[in-house]
Amino acid sequence: xxxxxxxxxxxxxxxxxxxxxxxxxxxxxxxxxxxxxxxxxxxxxxxxxxxxxxxxxxxxxxxxxxxxxxxxxxxxxxxxxxxxxxxxxxxxxxxxxxxxxxxxxxxxxxxxxxxxxxxxxxxxxxxxxxxxxxxxxxxxxxxxxxxxxxxxxxxxxxxxxxxxxxxxxxxxxxxxxxxxxxxxxxxxxxxxxxxxxxxxxxxxxxxxxxxxxxxxxxxxxxxxxxxxxxxxxxxxxxxxxxxxxxxxxxxxxxxxxxxxxxxxxxxxxxxxxxxxxxxxxxxxxxxxxxxxxxxxxxxxxxxxxxxxxxxxxxxxxxxxxxxxxxxxxxxxxxxxxxxxxxxxxxxxxxxxxxxxxxxxxxxxxxxxxxxxxxxxxxxxxxxxxxxxxxxxxxxxxxxxxxxxxxxxxxxxxxxxxxxxxxxxxxxxxxxxxxxxxxxxxxxxxxxxxxxxxxxxxxxxx
Numbered sequence: 001x002x003x004x005x006x007x008x009x010x011x012x013x014x015x016x017x018x019x020x021x022x023x024x025x026x027x028x029x030x031x032x033x034x035x036x037x038x039x040x041x042x043x044x045x046x047x048x049x050x051x052x053x054x055x056x057x058x059x060x061x062x063x064x065x066x067x068x069x070x071x072x073x074x075x076x077x078x079x080x081x082x083x084x085x086x087x088x089x090x091x092x093x094x095x096x097x098x099x100x101x102x103x104x105x106x107x108x109x110x111x112x113x114x115x116x117x118x119x120x121x122x123x124x125x126x127x128x129x130x131x132x133x134x135x136x137x138x139x140x141x142x143x144x145x146x147x148x149x150x151x152x153x154x155x156x157x158x159x160x161x162x163x164x165x166x167x168x169x170x171x172x173x174x175x176x177x178x179x180x181x182x183x184x185x186x187x188x189x190x191x192x193x194x195x196x197x198x199x200x201x202x203x204x205x206x207x208x209x210x211x212x213x214x215x216x217x218x219x220x221x222x223x224x225x226x227x228x229x230x231x232x233x234x235x236x237x238x239x240x241x242x243x244x245x246x247x248x249x250x251x252x253x254x255x256x257x258x259x260x261x262x263x264x265x266x267x268x269x270x271x272x273x274x275x276x277x278x279x280x281x282x283x284x285x286x287x288x289x290x291x292x293x294x295x296x297x298x299x300x301x302x303x304x305x306x307x308x309x310x311x312x313x314x315x316x317x318x319x320x321x322x323x324x325x326x327x328x329x330x331x332x333x334x335x336x337x338x339x340x341x342x343x344x345x346x347x348x349x350x351x352x353x354x355x356x357x358x359x360x361x362x363x364x365x366x367x368x369x370x371x372x373x374x375x376x377x378x379x380x381x382x383x384x385x386x387x388x389x390x391x392x393x394x395x396x397x398x399x400x401x402x403x404x405x406x407x408x409x410x411x412x413x414x415x416x417x418x419x420x421x422x423x424x425x426x427x428x429x430x431x432x433x434x435x436x437x438x439x440x441x442x443x444x445x446x447x448x449x450x451x452x453x454x455x456x457x458x459x460x461x
Contacts (some may be wrong), residue, residue: 047454049079049080049081050075050080050081050082050139050140050450050453050454050458051080051081051082051134051137051138051139051140052072052075052080052081052082052083052138052139052140052141052142052453053082053083053085053134053135053138053140053141053142054068054071054072054082054083054084054085054142054143054144055084055085055086055099055141055142055143055150055151056068056084056085056086056087056143056144056145056148056150057086057087057088057145057147057148057149057150058086058087058088058089058090058148059084059086059088059089059090059091059096060090060091060344061288062287062288063170063369063370063371064144064145064170066346066370067144067170067254067370068084068144069084070256070257070346070442070446071445071446071449072084072095073095074442074443074445074446075446075449075450076095078446078450080450082095083095083096083097083134084096084097085097085098085099085135086098086099086150087099087101087148087149087150099125099150099151100125100131100132101123101125102124102125105123105124105125108122109122109123109149110149113149113206114206115206116206116207116209117205117206117207117208117209117212117213118209118212118213118216119147119149119178119203119205119209119213120146120147120149120151120152120153120213121152121153121154121216122152123150123151123152123155124152126151126152126155126156126159127152127155127158129141129155129159130159130163138163139164139453139457139458140164140165140166140453140457140458141159141163141164141165141166142165142166142168143156143165143166143167143168144168144169144170145169145170145171145173146167146169146173146174147173147180147203148203149203153216153217153220154216154219154220156220156224157219157220157221157223157224157226158224160224160225160226161223161224161225164227164457164458165224165225165226165227166226166227166228166229166457167226167227167228167229168228168229168230168231169228169230169235169239170231170235170367171235171367172188172235172238173203174217174221174239174243175188175217175238175239175242175243176188176192176210176214176217177191177192177193177195177209177210177211177212177213177214177217178192178195178197178198178200178203178205178209178210178213179195179197179200180200180202180203181294181364181365181366182365183197183364183365185197187210188214188242189242191211191214191215192210192211192213192214193208193210193211193214194208194210195208195210218243221243221245224247225247226247227247227248227249227250227456227457228245228247228248228249228250229249229250229251229252229449229452230249230250230251230252231251231252231253231254231367231368231389232251232253232367232368232388232389232392233251233389233392234367234368234388234389234392235367235388235389236249236251248456248457250452250456252445252448252449252452253368253392253439253440253445254368254370254440254442254445255373255436255439255440255441255442255443255444255445256346256370256373256374256377256436256440256441256442257346257442257443258377258436258437258440258441258442258443260346260347260350261346261349261350261353261373261374261377261378261436262350262377262378262379262433263354263378263379263433264350264351264354264378265354266354266355269351269352269354269355270355272351273340273351273352273355275318275338275340275355277355278316278336280313280314280315280316280336281314281315281316281357281358281415281418281419281422281425282315282316282317282318282355282356282357282358283304283315283316283317283318283356283357283358283360283415284317284318284319284320284352284353284355284356284358284359284360284375284380285297285298285300285301285317285318285319285320285327285359285360286319286320286321286349286352286353286359286361286371286375287320287321287371288321288322288342289321289322289323289342290319290320290321290322290323290324290326290327291322291323291326293364294363294364294365295361295362295363295364296362296363296364296406296408297319297360297362298319298326298327298330299408300360300362300408300411300412301317301327301330301335301337302330303408303409303411303412304317304335304412304415305330305332305334305335306412307412307415307416307419308332308334308335309334310416311416311419311420312334314419315335315415315419316335316336316337316338317335317336317337317338318338318339318340318352318355318356319337319338319339319340320339320340320341320342320343320349320352321341321342322341322342324339324340324341324342325339327339340352346374349371349374350374350378353374353375353378353380354378354379354380356375356380357380357381357418357425357429358380358381358382358383358400358414358415358418358425359371359372359375359380359381359382359383360383360384360411360415361382361383361384361385361390362383362384362385362403362408362411363384363385363387363388363390364385364387364405364406365387365388366384366385366387366388366389366390367388367389368388368389368390368392368393369384369390369393372384372390372393372394373393373436373440375432376393376394376399376400376432376433376435376436376440377432377433377436377437377440378432378433379429379430379432379433380429380432381399381400381401381418381425381428381429381431381432382394382399382400382401382432383400383401383402383403383411383414383415383418384400384401384402384403385402385403385404385405385406385407386402386403386404386405387405390402393435393439393440395431395435398428398431398435399428399431399432399434399435400428400432401414401417
């Protein structure tokens, strides 16, 4: 099988050789990765418009992809030039580009990955990213998720010693052998192996190569010269304690567009979604895919059935996301369940959120949910687990309620409390909107990120 990858390397050299007299891969790579304007980074005084490249496995999806798109759009609106490079582009725009892979590279990588279990390794094209003239001249390369099977982590580490690369992980993936969240497993502290989460649907792995992948990631981080931006105190502490980072590392909380995610007339939103309004306490269960086990959404419905029997006419459930129709089988005479398909845009999501009186988010592991931030910005209190960075957004008793991880009964008790005290729900609604505007405005995040680029990354910190 390794003859296949060697053959692809030879094809690449024949097609992309920069000089007919030079066939050396080292010469080819060095010609791609020189820091723009020589080895001297831009000074603060120059303050010319930035050119920033963002990368991901797909251009539109759940939280990380939404954050990336909004950041790119924010930079472009401020006169900078930003692009989003993705393995899969489902919504082409003026700023989206597909990553240029070698001929047959996707198939060869998939074969090698299945045979070895080595994710995020066998992408030769990552070594040659800078053959793209726009990328070669970019001031910054910025990555949020590096999982999703679209790049080579060793190659990215190699690039980081030659150009400015920012990593903004939104989960624990870079510190583990495989999983995005450890879920209280501590094997990542000693080198992984014998992984208990091999059956995860994403990012998926063919066999337990977690110990080797753990070593590969540690080596890539240690040898690289990455800049790190973490969006929560929780993840900042995790990365500092786990990787003992010596690199530049900053905390910049992300946000949502508070001009889009805002309180809207419920009747208008209901008409747009062709849903009848309700005077009951409308309980929202939202996620890009409501079947995702980590979020724990649909199992709550049986408990909500009990509340509907205890408090006749008090609650209604709105389920939004892919596979939301599965919730219909759990509707009862006492409990009305309305399902709405996945909302592709922030504006569509805001319409659905404005039909809710409370959002339930019983996640088992999380950084800081953008869905929850959108709900707060729309004036919807959030009941969520006290995990990850959730408590950095949801303040218990102020703009929502926090519950112990995995304690569905505590979530249900929070629903009972709000159903019996609509005055508390209304006050939390006002507080939710105020907290989002004050602390999680996407415009503020983009401005802080620009200052970070100028003041730290380009200044050579």
